[in-house]
Amino acid sequence: MLALRLTRAARPAVQLRRLLVATATAGTGFLLLSCLGYALAHPGSAHAATLRLVWCAVPLAATVYLALAVARTDPATRPRPGLSAAGLGPAQLMAVSALTTAVSCTLGSLLALLAFLHLRGDLTGLPFDGVAAGFLAAGRPFPFPAALTLLTLVPVTASVTVALSLRPRDPRPAARGPRRFGRFGAYGEVRGRETFGAYGRFGARLGRKAADGSTTATAPGTDGSGTGPEASGEPGAELPAPDPAPAPDSAWPDGTPQPPQGSPAGLPWGITLVTAGLTVHAYAPRQDLAVLGGWLLIATGLVLAAPGLTHLCGLLLQCTRPGALRLLSGRVLMSEATRIGRPLGVVCAVLSAGYAMTSLYAGSAAAFGPLATLGALLVTGCTIATLLTAAVETRQCRADTTAALLRLGAPPSMLRVAAALRAAALLTLFGPLTLAVAALAALPVGR
Structure with missing residues (x-):
């Protein structure tokens, strides 16, 4: 309900x-x-x-x-x-x-x-x-x-x-290693080697992190050794500062984890799968299953390689002494490489397949029927709608950043020009890539 x-x-x-x-x-x-x-x-x-x-x-x-x-x-x-x-x-x-x-x-x-x-x-x-x-x-x-x-x-x-x-996912970072034990069975991360008698010294255990990340302190005179400040031998010793707790990774407003700041790692595997798919098209017989298998490899490779190419496009926008407009556009492309790149890879695969299949079934082959036309229109429309929906999702996730830029005095026209610059940069990179993949896939037919 x-x-x-x-x-x-x-x-x-x-x-x-x-x-x-x-x-x-x-x-x-x-x-x-x-x-x-x-x-x-x-x-x-x-x-x-x-x-x-x-x-x-x-x-x-x-x-x-x-x-x-x-x-x-x-x-x-x-x-x-x-x-x-x-x-x-x-x-x-x-x-x-x-x-x-x-x-x-x-x-x-x-x-x-x-x-x-x-x-x-x-x-x-x-x-x-x-x-x-x-x-x-x-x-x-x-x-x-x-x-x-x-x-x-x-x-x-x-x-x-x-x-x-x-x-639901846990936004807290995972544990980095097994729990290590200190002197006298005290658990926690030991940053330095403790000398003899340091465990019972006044204030030596203050600021220690517990297993759940919180800090615990021991009252003076009850530090676990049965001795007070008079037995430590150093009544004027300076208390160690508590260790700062690590801040959790930042998240998007919708609760999903923020994408990694580094370059996506799927570019080499994507290039390998695209090459394998083109090889299948070049040497496999002209059968429906072989064509479908080759395009599945090409589509998977493009989806894996597109985030890395989007990240590279953002880097190219910022090269050679960029201004505020190019810097803003490039940073957005780098941070949104995974969110934008995957739908772009799907669109490239669909458009390449459409061009190559048109060349494959041209001439003496049977023409497209109504069901084949319906399937092609359905796949093309779904991929384009998915790309536009991903752009809407990206805009929603950057709503706080956009509001902050407007509060700082950035004109709205600058944000629109930055969006147009990002679209032009992506079209410049992925347009020739789509044509190249389509031409290579249709090349064995035209020989």
């Missing part, structure tokens, strides 16, 4: 993003049902029906990725002190976010089922003069249990992915 209330009370922009998730789910569900209809209409072509179902994994992954991006930008499921006081902690908000995603995806699956049944003629007769009756198995008994099983793939996969991605 709470998830429904939060869904209904959201802003129009949030409702639009949820509507995009429902639309993408409807398209993916229709493709899955079309595979079922093809299997019913061609019972002797089990291999072709299985291959069509395997190809549906691409729009399914794109839809789930869009649902995850929309769930991360949902302001209704962000941790707030008021909700925590009412008993809605991070775990409950994660469950609400997963349930909201399930509601959006279920709505899309129901729309796909209604559209499929309408085109089959099960509701009001065959529309469009029965044009779609061939690949929808019109006139044959329709197995509703199998259809419902296929339609539950997107809601279940999206909800589980959102729950795993938004699960």
